[in-house]
Amino acid sequence: MEAELTTVFRSADPSAAEDASAVLDALADGGLNPAIFTDEYPGVPPGAVEVRVPAEEEARALELIAAMSATEAEPGDPGHDLDLVEIYSGMSATAELEAMSVRSVLDSYEIPNVLGGAAQIPTLSFVVKVPAVYYDRAVSALAEAEQAGPAAAEEAEQATEA
Numbered sequence: 001m002e003a004e005l006t007t008v009f010r011s012a013d014p015s016a017a018e019d020a021s022a023v024l025d026a027l028a029d030g031g032l033n034p035a036i037f038t039d040e041y042p043g044v045p046p047g048a049v050e051v052r053v054p055a056e057e058e059a060r061a062l063e064l065i066a067a068m069s070a071t072e073a074e075p076g077d078p079g080h081d082l083d084l085v086e087i088y089s090g091m092s093a094t095a096e097l098e099a100m101s102v103r104s105v106l107d108s109y110e111i112p113n114v115l116g117g118a119a120q121i122p123t124l125s126f127v128v129k130v131p132a133v134y135y136d137r138a139v140s141a142l143a144e145a146e147q148a149g150p151a152a153a154e155e156a157e158q159a160t161e162a
Helices: 016-029 055-071 095-108 132-161
Strands: 005-011 035-038 049-054 084-090 114-116 126-131
Touching: 005 016, 005 055, 016 035, 016 049, 016 055, 049 055, 084 095, 084 132, 095 114, 095 126, 095 132, 126 132
Parallel strands: none
Antiparallel strands: 005 049, 035 049, 084 126, 114 126
16 A cells, blocks of 8 residues: 655746755655655646655655755845935925936936936925945935036036037
């Protein structure tokens, strides 16, 4: 009589076969007796891949899978360097123009930025945000632009027209 098998992993993701193979290897390395089942087997949903173990190994298999998940790196940057930080906020009649000016300065320094606001809804403020890692650089850039004043802006505009 064949041992009753219990599903401990199922995936229908594009990487399902690779993921199931990694789970199978981890469970086998843990001394268990896993097997892979594709949708060709009864009870496996179409497009899915499953890893099954004998019922008495289920608890240990789930522990090993949980340990695998805990050690896998999460995609993306787990830090807060790319969180957006407000560098400008305005709600006056000229707020949109001011926000565009701030963005122009940041763009000239190649500092990534995002503009929020809507001219159609006057109760919303205009906001410019930068990634946290660029905040100090953005503050310096805006201070330099303010210190240089309108004369520098005029000079820069004439340089682009020539």
